[in-house]
Amino acid sequence: MAEQQQFYLLLGNLMSPDNGIRKQSEETYDGIPGQNKVTFLLQAVRDATGTEEVKQMAAVLLRRLLSSSFEEIYPGLTVEMQTAVKTELLASIQTEASPNIRKKVCDIAAELSRNLVGDDGNNQWPELLKFLFDSVISALLQTMEDQTNPRVQAHAAAALINFTEDCPKSLLVPYLESLVQHLHVIMVAKLQELIQKGTKLVLEQVVTSIASVADTAEEKFVPYYDLFMPSLKHIVENAVQKELRLLRGKTIECISLIGLAVGKEKFMPDASAVMQLLLKTQTDFNDLEDDDPQISYMISAWARMCKILGKEFQQYLPVVMGPLMKTASIKPEVALLDTQDMENISEDDGWEFVNLGDQQSFGIKTAGLEEKATACQMLVCYAKELKEGFVEYTEQVVKLMCCPLTPPVRVRVAAAESMPLLLECARVRGPDYLTQMWHFMCDALIKSIGTEPDSDVLSEIMHAFAKCVELMGDGCLNTEHFEELGGILKGKLEEHFKNQELRQGEDPYHAYKEKVLPWFEQLMPLIVQLICPSRPWADRQWGLCIFDDVVEHCSPTSFKYADLFLRPMLQSLVDASPEVRQAGAYGVGVMAQYGGESYRPFCTEAIALLVGAIQAAESRSKENVNATENCISAVGKVMRFRPECANVTEILPHWLAWLPLNEDKEEAAHTFDFLCDLIESNNPIVLGPDNSNLPKIFLIIAEGVANESVKSEDACSKRLANVVRQVQTSGGLWTQCISSLNEAQTKALQSLLSSA
Structure with a gap:
């Protein structure tokens, strides 16, 4: 106690106007050990009897200490003291009477929380997050209800949008009831205000807040659907004046997001009326001005409606596609400018510039490009959802997407993503039409691989090219294609080793199998360099992925390269980088599945390494889980x-305990296939004595369906459904299996039985 009183005197002297006293006090303060400073300062901040000046000084010094010396001080505190610091700060925020002190305590908490979030995003202060949910949400809602300050209301609604957009669903759901009830009250009040006074600012933000909450809550929003939908439809029907077009656009967006969140079954009774509203707006589309904000909202809403309605949406394509293609075809204004020209144009005029050197810049006018990018992404959505139902539009979309690549990045990514999807759509018209379309695409894709400046976009283009080759199969590439592509990839790899910026993409092994190996061997020395232990983890990951493809698609011929990659692949299973471990584990899996007899010794050696990686501490942490799931799949x-x-016999019980896989959906499918094999063969280890393992198996199946690791179109879904149906005939065993499941898991099993 005496030490604390002396510290109070020291804090007072630190504020002394006398330079000598202040300097001596600073020297005394600097000599206090850091851990002691934290204790004294925190007590000073929390002392209800202290003067405001002393408490403010203590708060400022504590925040500065956490900012400048966190790594030197905080880890040295005992666990009890660390807990006390966090608890005392949260208590002070809630009980401190002085607004100035409370604000400074909030600054301390913010500084501490910033330091307690690791590089991997792991939050070491979850209590603060819960506290924020309990008080940020309520504070925002209270502010939104402040009818005397509409602009403040609008800002509070905007803050709520930002909050819910990035908020995990699991964290939002406990607050959903209170949140939606407040939003409904505010929406009704602001709708009346619009009718009576014509004010719309707050209503626009509230509508977007509702959309954001529904988007995050997904099926949990179903109970509140009827609370909002009538009012939202009323806005779309009646907000037809020019000054309300932004409100109308945002409401259209809100309706489509709610429909997507609650699902087709709940939305269908309103679907027809909503579609008629959209159709009416679409019919008037040609009368809208080019900068009408409804355009972008309409384009996105149609795509969401397509996801909701599925194949039933095809009937609306003749109405939708015209304006969509018009927007997707926007040609940006570009110019090559010298320094003198640049002086007359600024970025404020809607231009963006890239310096080309030699006193020249490439300029592009960005007006309309965001809408163009959105439209291109929507075309991808239609091709993906409708497949052969989109065939009438494949030719014009291919011609659009294969045009010379232009900014922004989203347009180029959408163009690449669309190519294999469009080929799938075109299949229905037969091989000649499909081949003709592929020839049109192929040269454009290869050219793009050679010229794309952005490494992330390049990866997307190469992935799309590989998918196209896989879809078209053997014979779709001629000698000239291979030579051009080989030269481009060789150049990319050589450039990679110079600047370490580009990453090698995928190769068309799947379709061509061993035929591609002579071409591949030209690149072999460079690819082997990628997996050297001294290379960065990203190099080793991609190098191993390439050899994974060789083993998977060119076995058993691939074994002739074994000396080049097998030892690095086995060593990768204990690598510090989870990305490298994942690539290595996948390689072991394809060795076992496709490699042939020659790979048998390496599969034996790999088992112990895989099990060790699975059982390691933190193997299921966020950063490690994908690598671990690949290891589990490889063991299977x-x-x-x-x-x-x-x-x-020894490993199988462990393997069963590791299931299900929730993150890597492709590998999850392999594990469920193997699980079906074991169950169907009445494997005694898997079923257990007197079928005692069946409740665990039911849990694995239910979790797989709930997490979409098992989908109705998967081959194993019918096999899993048959397992469940067989148990249904045994009353006692069925009850035992079902009783161990929660509500979501039970619904997942019902979904499996109804769809498979």
């Missing part, structure tokens, strides 16, 4: 395709 593939390489 070895037991399934190379059982002689593993002690199946």
Whole structure:
């Protein structure tokens, strides 16, 4: 206590107008150990008897200490003291009477929380997040209800939008009831205000807030659907004046997002009326001005309606496609400018510039480009959702997407993504039409691979090209294509080793198998360099992925390259980088499945390494989970395709305990296929004595369906459904299996039974 009183005197002296006293006090303060400073300062901030000046000084010094010396001081505190610091700060925020002190305590909490979020995004102060949810949300809602300050209301609504857009669903749901009830009250009040006074600013933001909440809450928004939909439809029907077009556009967006959130079953009774409203707006589309804000909202809303209605949406394409193609075809104004020209044009005029050197810049006018990018993404959505139902439009869309690439990045990514989807759409017209379309695409894709300046976009283009080749199959590339592509990729790899910026993409092994190997061997020395232990983890990851493809699609011929990659691949299973471990684990899996007899010793050696990686501490953490799930899948593939390489009796119970896989959907499908094999063969280890493992198996299946690791179109879904149906005939066992499931898991099983 005496030490604390002396510290109060010291804080007072630090504010002394006497330079000598202040300097001596600063020297004394600097000599206090950091951990002691934290204790004294926190007590000073929390002391209800202290003067405001002393408390303010203590708060400022504590924040400065956490900002400048966090790594030196905080880890040295005991766990009890760290907990006390966090608890005391949250308590002070809630109980401190002085607004100035409370604000400074909030600054301290913000500084501490910033330091307690790791590089991996792991939050070491979850109590603060809960506190913010309990008080940020309520504070925003209270501010939104401040009828005397509409502009403040609008800002509060905008803050709520930002908050809910990035908020995890699991964290939002507990507050959903209070949140939507407040939003409904505010919406009704502001709708009346619009009718009576014509004011719309707050209503625009509230409508977007509702959309954001529904988008995050998804199916949890179903109970509140009827609370909002009538009013939202009323706005769209009646907000037809020019000054209300932004409100109308945002309301259209809100309706479509709510429909997507609650699903087709709940939305269908309103779907017809909503579609008629959209159609009426679309019919008047040609009368809208080019900068009408409804345009972009309409384009996105149609795409959401397509996702909701599925194949039933095809009937609306003749109405939708004209304006959509018009927007997607916007040609940006570009110019090559010298320094003198640049002086007459500014970025405020809607121009963006890229310096080309030699006193020249490339300029592009950005007006309309955002709408163009959105429209291109919507075309991708239609092709993906409607497949053969989109065939009438494939030719014009291909011609649009294959035009010379232009900014922004989203347009180029959408163009690449659309190519394999459009080929799938065109299949219905037969091989000649499909081949003709591919020839048109192929040269454009190869040219884009050679000229794309953005490495992320380049990866998307190469991925799309590989998917197209896989879809078209053997014979779709001629010698000239291989030579051009080989030269481009060789140049990319050589450039990569010079600047370490580009990343190698995928190659068309799947379609061409061993035929591609002579071309591949030209690149071999460069690819082997990628997997050297001294290379960065991203290099090693991509190098291993390339060899994974070679093993998967060119086995058993691939074994002739084994000396070049097998040892690095096995070593990768204990690599510090989860990305490298994932690539290595996938490689072991394809060795077991496709590699042939020659790979058997390496599969045997890999088992212990895979099990070690799975059982390691933190193996299921966010950064490690994908690598771990690939290891689990690889162990399953070895037991399934190379059982002689593993002690199946010993490993199988562990493998079952590791299921299900929730993150890597592709590998999850492999594990469920193997699980079906084991169940259908009445494997005694998997089923357990007297079928005692069936409740665990039911849990695995239910979790797989709930997490969409098992989908109705998957081959194993019918097999899993049959397992469930067989147990249904045994009353006691069925009750035992079902009783261990929660509501969501039970619904998932019902969904499996109804769809498979």
